[in-house]
Amino acid sequence: MEHNLVLYNTLTRKKEKFVPIHPNMVGMYVCGPTVYSDVHLGNCRTFVSFDLIFRYLVHLGYKVRYVRNITDAGHLEGDNDEGDDKFAKKAKLEQLEPMEIVQKYTIGFHDVLRMFNTIPPSIEPTATGHISEQIEMVQQIIDNGFAYEVNGTVYFDVEKYVKEYNYTILTNRNLEDMLNNTRELGGQDEKRGRLDFALWIKAKPEHIMRWPSPWGVGFPGWHIECSAMSRKYLGDQFDIHGGGMDLAATHHTNEIAQSEACNHTSPAKYWMHTNMLTVNGARMSKSAGNGFLPGELFTGDHKLLNRGYSPMAVRFFMLQAHYRSTLDFSNEALEAADKGYKRLMAAIGLLDKIVTSPKSNFGNLEEIKKRSYAAMDDDFNSPVLIAELFEVVRIINSIYDGKLTITEGDLNELKDYLSAFVYDILGLKDDQVGDTDNMDDLMQIIINLRNEAKKNKDFVTSDRIREHLTAVGIQLKDSKDGTLWNKI
Ligand code: AMP
Numbered sequence: 001m002e003h004n005l006v007l008y009n010t011l012t013r014k015k016e017k018f019v020p021i022h023p024n025m026v027g028m029y030v031c032g033p034t035v036y037s038d039v040h041l042g043n044c045r046t047f048v049s050f051d052l053i054f055r056y057l058v059h060l061g062y063k064v065r066y067v068r069n070i071t072d073a074g075h076l077e078g079d080n081d082e083g084d085d086k087f088a089k090k091a092k093l094e095q096l097e098p099m100e101i102v103q104k105y106t107i108g109f110h111d112v113l114r115m116f117n118t119i120p121p122s123i124e125p126t127a128t129g130h131i132s133e134q135i136e137m138v139q140q141i142i143d144n145g146f147a148y149e150v151n152g153t154v155y156f157d158v159e160k161y162v163k164e165y166n167y168t169i170l171t172n173r174n175l176e177d178m179l180n181n182t183r184e185l186g187g188q189d190e191k192r193g194r195l196d197f198a199l200w201i202k203a204k205p206e207h208i209m210r211w212p213s214p215w216g217v218g219f220p221g222w223h224i225e226c227s228a229m230s231r232k233y234l235g236d237q238f239d240i241h242g243g244g245m246d247l248a249a250t251h252h253t254n255e256i257a258q259s260e261a262c263n264h265t266s267p268a269k270y271w272m273h274t275n276m277l278t279v280n281g282a283r284m285s286k287s288a289g290n291g292f293l294p295g296e297l298f299t300g301d302h303k304l305l306n307r308g309y310s311p312m313a314v315r316f317f318m319l320q321a322h323y324r325s326t327l328d329f330s331n332e333a334l335e336a337a338d339k340g341y342k343r344l345m346a347a348i349g350l351l352d353k354i355v356t357s358p359k360s361n362f363g364n365l366e367e368i369k370k371r372s373y374a375a376m377d378d379d380f381n382s383p384v385l386i387a388e389l390f391e392v393v394r395i396i397n398s399i400y401d402g403k404l405t406i407t408e409g410d411l412n413e414l415k416d417y418l419s420a421f422v423y424d425i426l427g428l429k430d431d432q433v434g435d436t437d438n439m440d441d442l443m444q445i446i447i448n449l450r451n452e453a454k455k456n457k458d459f460v461t462s463d464r465i466r467e468h469l470t471a472v473g474i475q476l477k478d479s480k481d482g483t484l485w486n487k488i
Pocket residue numbers: 031032033034035041042043044045046243244245246247274275276277278283284285
């Protein structure tokens with residue numbers, strides 16, 4: 001099938017045809033988490049959005065190298081390169097080594113993303129594992145005349161840079177306004193210009209995460225790690241750079257500046273930004289204290305939640321909004337998503353029970369496929385795809401009820417279509433079945449209760465348990481090895 005994938009490029013502020021730099025290959029870099037605390041649901045939304053993008057590119061046949069970093073060093077509390085390192089702060093609070101903090105929350109991050117059924121990136125580089133690459137890049141920027149060192153700290157010279165390049169290319173802001181919104185330099189300031197930012201920061205004596213450098217002992221600024229690691233694994237120029245919208249104004253703006261000042265080329269052809277998950281209209285964030293942890297959502301153990309929701313219902317909730325729209329969190333919206341997800345899974349479950357006919361009269365599967373691809377080709381429009389899938393759900397239910405017919409060949413094609421769009425592209429899986437180990441444990445509990453009833457000669461209860469299980473498709477069999485069960 002001919003594809004004409006179009007995506008919204010923040011750099012040009014319009015939808016553009018996707019043409020990779022090297023035919024059939026895609027290099028994609030996405031800013032990963034800062035692993036100093038648990039990821040919240042907002043972070044997860046961004047990573048689920050890029051999982052959808054990654055999955056679709058792979059589905060289209062591209063060989064994708066997907067790089068997503070782990071920020072485990074040099075991320076300061078303040079935007080002005082001031083304050084303590086976030087890891088050091090948390091380490092003091094939890095009485096752990098900074099690298100214990102990093103390990104703990106990296107594992108937590110992976111666990112959560114696995115529950116959301118996201119595919120791991122091809123490469124997941126850490127900032128602490130790439131200090132020499134960052135030092136090398138800082139040195140090149142100094143050599144090219146776009147950075148200067150003061151007392152062990154290296155700053156990027158924004159005023160010099162803007163003479164040759166467009167510093168506000170990503171957000172289209174007015175440079176004058178930016179300057180006006182930045183505080184005046186104080187007498188103590190080492191920086192030459194108000195917009196200058198640190199590439200390398202001199203470590204105070206108490207700073208634990210520290211590395212030797214040509215400028216003394218210190219640690220890297222936050223922005224330089226992404227420039228250095230994207231260059232190492234994807235080259236000076238690659239196809240897609242992504243992250244949450246909140247990163248565009250500072251982090252990504254500075255990444256572009258660093259890469260241009262170092263390599264004389266803009267790093268990415270397409271910049272993609274995902275919109276925020278909000279709670280009552282306010283951005284979900286760690287600092288605002290309105291952040292749900294995914295675990296709280298799964299168990300329902302949170303004061304704002306009526307009940308718990310499965311990871312797949314939450315993934316479905318996220319995919320029902322376009323990645324560039326905000327998504328507001330509410331019990332009602334989750335409840336609706338949960339119902340929708342279950343309806344979709346139930347319909348797919350019916351496919352194996354459908355009786356085929358010599359003729360099909362349910363409509364045109366090719367047209368459905370075409371519209372589904374058109375939705376995804378239009379800047380990964382998952383909500384439009386999901387609306388299309390609900391049309392298919394209605395068709396399946398009608399075929400099952402005998403109101404419409406389908407041939408065996410068409411049924412197989414319908415199964416392939418659903419497997420591609422629901423499982424491969426949307427990345428959903430059927431969590432309604434439960435894994436068999438868990439099912440076995442649950443069945444043992446029920447079987448033991450029935451045996452107890454039998455022992456107490458409460459045959460009414462023991463028979464009722466057997467009948468109820470039969471009604472949901474589970475059969476019990478008493479044998480010399482005890483009571484066994486199977487699905488009918
Ligand atoms: P952080 O760990 O804070 O660096 O954030 C990791 C990723 O999550 C970044 O790409 C952020 O843009 C993204 N992010 C943070 N808050 C939200 C939110 N409320 N909704 C969607 N994405 C978010």
